[in-house]
Amino acid sequence: MRFALDEGKRVEATPGAKGKCPGCGAELIARCGTKKVWHWAHKGQRHCDHWWENETQWHRDWKNHFPSDWQEIPARDEAGELHIADIKTPKGLVVEFQHSYIKPTEARKRTEFHNPMFWVVDGTRRKTDPKQFQTALKDGLEHPTKDGLVQQIWVYDSRLIKEWVHVGVIVAFDFGKDTVWILRRIKNDWVYGFEYPKLKLVEHISESRPIPDVLFGQPERRTARYRRRRARF
C-alpha cells in the first residue's frame, strides 16, 4: 500500500517509518527496497484485503492522476470482509487498476462489491495481448462518427476482451500509450469501444462526468480484413 496511518495522518513508506493499516489497524512495515515501489506491507505474508494486488509502478502512475485522499479507500461488505479500493471519488465511484490476471467470476464479484465502478486493465502484462488486440481491431468493423471512430470487435478475437466482456461495467484497456481503449457496449458477440486519451478519462472520473457512449446502428465501414475474412465463410 502507498499509505499507512500514523497518528491519524496518511503517511508514505520511507525507510524506518512506522504506521498502521488503514483497513485492519495492524502495524505495518515500510518496505523501501530497490526492486519494488516503496510500499507498506503487513507483517508476515498476508494482506488483510485478500483482493489486494502487489503494487507496480503502473498502479502508482495511475493512482497518482488522482488526489491522494481518493487513493486506497477501505470499505467492508455485509459479512465484514475488508476491501481497499484503489480509487474512490467523493461521489462514490470506484476505479480498480488490474495488472495481473484474475478470473472473470472473481472480477464480477469485485464489481458487485464496489459498484458503481469501472476497471482499468493493464493490456501489456501478457506479451501476446497487444498484438492480438490490434489484429482484432483490423478484423472488426468501424463506425466513423462526428465524435470520433467507434470500433466493433468480435469478442472471440481477443483473449483480453473475452476475459473482461461479462464484467458488466466499463473497462479501459491500457496498452502503454497516451490513450486507452474503452470497452463501452456489448451486443451479442460484439463489443463496441473507442480509443480515448488517458488524461480525458481521468477528467471524466474526477469530475463525475459520464464517459462518452456509443450508439448501435451507426453506419459501418468494413475494414479490408473484415471483408476478406467474411468472404472466407
Ligand SMILES: [Zn+2]
Ligand atoms: Zn490491514
